[in-house]
Amino acid sequence: MRFELLKxxxxxxxxxxxxxxxxxxxxxTNFLCLLHLTNTYICSTTIVYGPSMLPTLxxxxxxxxxxxxxPLLGKLECxxxxxxxSPDNPRKTISKRIxxxxxxxxxxxxxxxxxxxxxxxxxxxxxxxVQGDNVYASKDSRQLGPIPYGLVLGRAFYRVWxxxxxxxxx
Amino acid sequence: MxxxxxxxxxxxxxxxxxxxxxxxxDRYVSIVPVRGHxxxxxxNPQFGSSFADDRVLIEKLCLERYKFSHGDVVVFSSPxxxxxxxxxxxxxxxxxxxxxxxxDAVVIPEGHCWVTGDNPASSLxxxxxGPIPLGLIRGRVTHIVWPPQRFxxxxxxxxxxxxxx
Numbered sequence: 376m377r378f379e380l381l382k383x384x385x386x387x388x389x390x391x392x393x394x395x396x397x398x399x400x401x402x403x404t405n406f407l408c409l410l411h412l413t414n415t416y417i418c419s420t421t422i423v424y425g426p427s428m429l430p431t432l433x434x435x436x437x438x439x440x441x442x443x444x445x446p447l448l449g450k451l452e453c454x455x456x457x458x459x460x461s462p463d464n465p466r467k468t469i470s471k472r473i474x475x476x477x478x479x480x481x482x483x484x485x486x487x488x489x490x491x492x493x494x495x496x497x498x499x500x501x502x503x504x505v506q507g508d509n510v511y512a513s514k515d516s517r518q519l520g521p522i523p524y525g526l527v528l529g530r531a532f533y534r535v536w537x538x539x540x541x542x543x544x545x
Numbered sequence: 546m547x548x549x550x551x552x553x554x555x556x557x558x559x560x561x562x563x564x565x566x567x568x569x570x571d572r573y574v575s576i577v578p579v580r581g582h583x584x585x586x587x588x589n590p591q592f593g594s595s596f597a598d599d600r601v602l603i604e605k606l607c608l609e610r611y612k613f614s615h616g617d618v619v620v621f622s623s624p625x626x627x628x629x630x631x632x633x634x635x636x637x638x639x640x641x642x643x644x645x646x647x648x649d650a651v652v653i654p655e656g657h658c659w660v661t662g663d664n665p666a667s668s669l670x671x672x673x674x675g676p677i678p679l680g681l682i683r684g685r686v687t688h689i690v691w692p693p694q695r696f697x698x699x700x701x702x703x704x705x706x707x708x709x710x
Contacts, residue, residue: 405561408568415571460680463656465611501625525627525681 418442419529421458423470427507427514431456431544432470438536439470439544441529451476451503456531456544459505462519470531471515475504477524483517484510496521503527574604576690577620579632583662583669587618587699588632588689600691601632601699603684611679613638613658616701618686621660624677632686633660633670634702645672656680 413419424436432439441458445451453473461467475481475498482495487510498504502521507513516522534540569575578598579588588599603620607613613635623629637643637659642650653659657676662668671677689697 401561405564408564411568411572412564460678461656462678462680463654465656465678465680465682499625501623501627523622523624523627523678523681525622525624526678 416443416447420535421468421470421529421531423458423531426512427509428456428470428472429507429509429512431472431508432534433537433540437534437540439531440533440535441531443529445530446524446527451527451530453479454545457503457505458528458531459522460526460528462522462526468528469514471505471507471513473503474506474516477502479504481516485517487511501525572605574602575684576600576602577630577632582667583664584618584632584634585664585667587634587663587702597692599689599695601686602688602690603686605684607685608682611682613679613682613685614701618699619660619682620684620686621677621681622683624674624681630683631660631670633662633668635659636661637671637676643671643676651676658682 419441421439421441422436423432423439424434426434439456439458445455446457451457451473453476455473456470457473458468458470461469474483477498477500479498480495481498481504482493483506484490485492485494496504498521501524503524504516504521506515506517532544534542534544578600580598582589588601589597591597613619615635615638617635618632619635620630620632623631635658637653639653639655639657641653641659643653643659644650653676656679658679659671659676661670661672665672686699688699689695
């Protein structure tokens with residue numbers, strides 16, 4: 376009788392442990408899911424380096440906060456710094472400044488290193504015109520053409536690293 | 546007090562299910578309806594019945610590497626309106642030559658692909674807006690899941706419209 380009771384109790388405690396484990400793993404998955412959703416829909420960080428945005432962003436690598444709400448709601452404006460999936464290579468992202476929304480007319484220097492020829496284009500529906508702040512060393516809409524809105528991943532709004540550049544980006 | 550506890554537990558469960566569901570549909574698989582007749586022999590074979598829209602299973606793991614092959618059916622957001630999603634078949638990958646009505650023949654640039662509908666008569670596709678960036682692709686269609694009698698795995702069917710070189 377006593378032996379059976381003991382066995383029963385032991386079985387019960389194992390059951391309780393399993394329940395605990397399930398609960399904990401569920402909580403952990405929950406946390407990961409929440410992390411993923413915040414990262415894709417609300418806010419994430421990104422590292423930007425390269426010379427293309429030079430006076431604004433340093434060449435050595437800045438860490439920026441990127442928010443994903445305004446591209447989702449369609450609230451991007453001219454002058455915003457955006458992170459865009461590169462049309463050349465979908466696994467790479469580039470960060471540029473929006474210079475024209477759909478329907479705008481954009482005038483740009485064709486190749487500022489050599490000539491002063493200007494060209495004006497109208498940005499087609501559903502596209503944005505992005506350009507780097509450093510026109511001399513930037514691969515942007517001047518070569519790639521207007522970028523479909525669907526490739527815009529987010530708007531960079533805050534610099535968190537390096538510490539002396541900490542602050543809003545506008 | 547008891548009911549409040551119960552409600553709190555219920556809300557917690559709903560949030561959990563919602564979070565996990567959203568993440569799965571975001572990263573792994575989801576189901577979307579196919580509207581219109583641009584893919585007609587493959588999806589929506591009957592004309593005129595909008596009730597019987599096919600629903601298809603799309604997998605998103607392919608978005609980790611962006612490796613696609615000829616004949617894959619993909620879901621992508623339209624280049625002219627990012628809220629619209631289109632379902633088309635990839636018929637050209639970077640480096641291919643494609644024959645079009647609008648231009649004579651174009652080579653597909655790096656990181657782009659050529660998409661066409663299976664029903665060229667009523668399909669708005671790369672023939673009108675040119676090659677699309679691979680980054681617009683949101684998933685690859687693997688199965689038809691609804692209506693149940695049409696449940697099937699999708700086969701790769703290669704459409705020949707590339708110029709022989």
